Amino acid sequence: MxxxxxxxxxxxxxxxxxxxxxxxxxxxxxNYTDDDITRWAEMAATIEAADDVEQYLKLDRSFYLES
Structure with missing residues (x-):
C-alpha cells in the first residue's frame, strides 16, 4: 500500500x-475489490455533502452496513 x-x-x-x-x-x-473501495469513496462523498442531519444519519448507516 x-x-x-x-x-x-x-x-x-x-x-x-x-x-x-x-x-x-x-x-x-x-478481500476488498477496487470496485468496493470506489463505491465506498463515492458513498463517503455523498455523506459529506448531506445537507441535513436526517439524511446524513441515513447515508452514514447505509455506509457502515455495507462496508
Missing amino acids: SEEFGASRLPVREALGILESDVLVRLAAV
Missing part, C-alpha cells in the same frame, strides 16, 4: 492500525 500511494510504510501501518482498532477495516477477514 505504501508503494502504491507513495507514502512511507510507518504512517501507512499506523493508519491501518487505527482503522483496524476502530473496526473499520478487518484486513485478515475480507
Whole structure:
C-alpha cells in the first residue's frame, strides 16, 4: 500500500492500525475489490455533502452496513 500511494510504510501501518482498532477495516477477514473501495469513496462523498442531519444519519448507516 505504501508503494502504491507513495507514502512511507510507518504512517501507512499506523493508519491501518487505527482503522483496524476502530473496526473499520478487518484486513485478515475480507478481500476488498477496487470496485468496493470506489463505491465506498463515492458513498463517503455523498455523506459529506448531506445537507441535513436526517439524511446524513441515513447515508452514514447505509455506509457502515455495507462496508
